[in-house]
Amino acid sequence: MGLDVGTKTIGLALSDTRLVIASPLETIRRRRFRDDMARLAALIDKHGVGGLVIGLPFTLARGEGPRTQSVRQFARNVMMARDLPTVLWDERLSTAAVEREMIAADMTRKRRGEIVDRVAAAYILQGCLDFLARAAH
Numbered sequence: 497m498g499l500d501v502g503t504k505t506i507g508l509a510l511s512d513t514r515l516v517i518a519s520p521l522e523t524i525r526r527r528r529f530r531d532d533m534a535r536l537a538a539l540i541d542k543h544g545v546g547g548l549v550i551g552l553p554f555t556l557a558r559g560e561g562p563r564t565q566s567v568r569q570f571a572r573n574v575m576m577a578r579d580l581p582t583v584l585w586d587e588r589l590s591t592a593a594v595e596r597e598m599i600a601a602d603m604t605r606k607r608r609g610e611i612v613d614r615v616a617a618a619y620i621l622q623g624c625l626d627f628l629a630r631a632a633h
Contacts, residue, residue, distance in 0.1 A: 497521075497545045498621025499536075500587065500613050501567050506532060507613025509621045510543055515628065518621035520614035529570075533577050540578065548580055551587030551620040558588075585624050591616045 498518055500507035508521040521543075524535050539545070550571045553563045568584070575582050594615045598608045 497540065497543070497547070498549045498551070498585075498617040498624070500551045500590065500617040500620055501570050502526070502613060503563075503566075505613045506536070507615070507617035508536075508539065509614060509618035510545070511621055511625055515625050518618040518625055520611065520618045523611075523613045529573055533574065536574070537578060540580070545580065548574065548582045549585050549621050549624045550574070550582060551590060551617070552584040554586055554588050556588060558586075583624060585620055587616075587620045587623075590619045590623075594619050 498507075498509040498511075500509075504526055506524040506526060508524065509518050510521050511518050521539070524532055526532055550567065552567055553561075555561050555564075571582060571584060591612060594612055595608065598612070598615070
């Protein structure tokens, strides 16, 4: 499962069982961590998730800003709540790349806003899946 952790939402994506294709799943509106984790845990159980790929928002110069630290803390909290293999994946510009594609597809601003987080999560997860596929060959 891929996660795009924002301040207001968490975009979620799933891969197929062969770990080839990532697909957007849903967007969680953030509340308290306990509430966010309850929803996340329910989806992990429902879909039989075997690991997490959490997008880590480095700065363009590969530095760590406040958002990076916030996501690292979120990841630590998730790992304490659930014993799952977890990878932090460089997600610089993932949302921007997804937005560009949606604009190119002439998608309305309203529709883009509804799906951008889960599509960004799929973009992050797909990057990791592609890396793993290349490493296996």
